[in-house]
Amino acid sequence: SSELTQDPAVSVALGQTVRITCQGDILRSYYASWYQQKPGQAPVLVIYGQNDRPSGIPDRFSGSSSRNTASLTIAGAQAEDEADYYCNSRDSSGNHLLFGGGTKVTVL
Amino acid sequence: QVQLVQSGAEVKKPGASVKLSCKASGYTFSNSYIHWVRQAPGQGLEWMGVINPSDGSTTHTQKFQGRVAMANNTSTSTVYMELSSLRSEDTAIYYCARGYYEGLDFWGPGTLVTVSS
Numbered sequence: 041s042s043e044l045t046q047d048p049a050v051s052v053a054l055g056q057t058v059r060i061t062c063q064g065d066i067l068r069s070y071y072a073s074w075y076q077q078k079p080g081q082a083p084v085l086v087i088y089g090q091n092d093r094p095s096g097i098p099d100r101f102s103g104s105s106s107r108n109t110a111s112l113t114i115a116g117a118q119a120e121d122e123a124d125y126y127c128n129s130r131d132s133s134g135n136h137l138l139f140g141g142g143t144k145v146t147v148l
Numbered sequence: 149q150v151q152l153v154q155s156g157a158e159v160k161k162p163g164a165s166v167k168l169s170c171k172a173s174g175y176t177f178s179n180s181y182i183h184w185v186r187q188a189p190g191q192g193l194e195w196m197g198v199i200n201p202s203d204g205s206t207t208h209t210q211k212f213q214g215r216v217a218m219a220n221n222t223s224t225s226t227v228y229m230e231l232s233s234l235r236s237e238d239t240a241i242y243y244c245a246r247g248y249y250e251g252l253d254f255w256g257p258g259t260l261v262t263v264s265s
Contacts (some may be wrong), residue, residue: 045224070250071249071250072151072250073249073250073252075173075193075251075252079195082243082245082255082256082257082258083193083245083252083255084255085248085252085253085254088248088249088250088251088253089249089250110175121237128193128195128250128251128252129250130250134234135207136161136195136198136207136208136209137183137198137245137250138195139185139192139194139195139196140192142192144192
């Protein structure tokens with residue numbers, strides 16, 4: 041099925057590392073992209089492709105993938121990284137996109 | 149620099165239609181698909197559909213079959229999305245975003261659409 045599943049919430053201590061996962065069978069065929077969304081703002085692309093960062097995204101953000109799971113890792117989380125994070129990829133048709141339900145990251 | 153500028157907030161009654169716009173600048177308009185994504189209050193992101201500005205072809209998720217229409221004007225680098233037969237569940241922020249690989253690399257600021265009697 042074309043679904044992407046994310047944990048609803050995760051917390052991380054300031055300066056520590058957190059991994060957010062996105063599961064779905066479609067990820068065996070397509071890469072996931074990752075977005076950061078802060079309250080009242082539009083989403084921002086932070087990772088795309090195998091592990092690429094758009095210009096301006098800190099290198100503490102990285103992506104990886106294994107079988108049906110894509111992961112976003114924030115190494116040395118900062119207070120400003122507190123946000124909702126969404127994964128997305130294509131669906132089984134290849135023509136449509138779909139999003140995971142989002143993960144709320146709290147930096148303690 | 150790439151920019152997507154969206155039209156202003158709308159308030160509509162149930163059963164009405166709304167037409168939103170998204171004006172692109174800073175890149176070659178016909179070279180990138182434009183997607184529409186919405187977000188209901190307190191909810192996650194929901195992909196709605198996409199238009200290829202080079203030929204005007206569109207596709208959208210089955211959920212909006214018969215209710216959504218997308219079009220573009222290459223002379224003004226503007227994409228339009230019309231959603232009809234509005235209901236309260238359509239209350240959301242509607243974003244346009246530029247396609248890039250499997251993702252969306254630039255997003256507009258969003259347009260709030262409120263459906264209320």
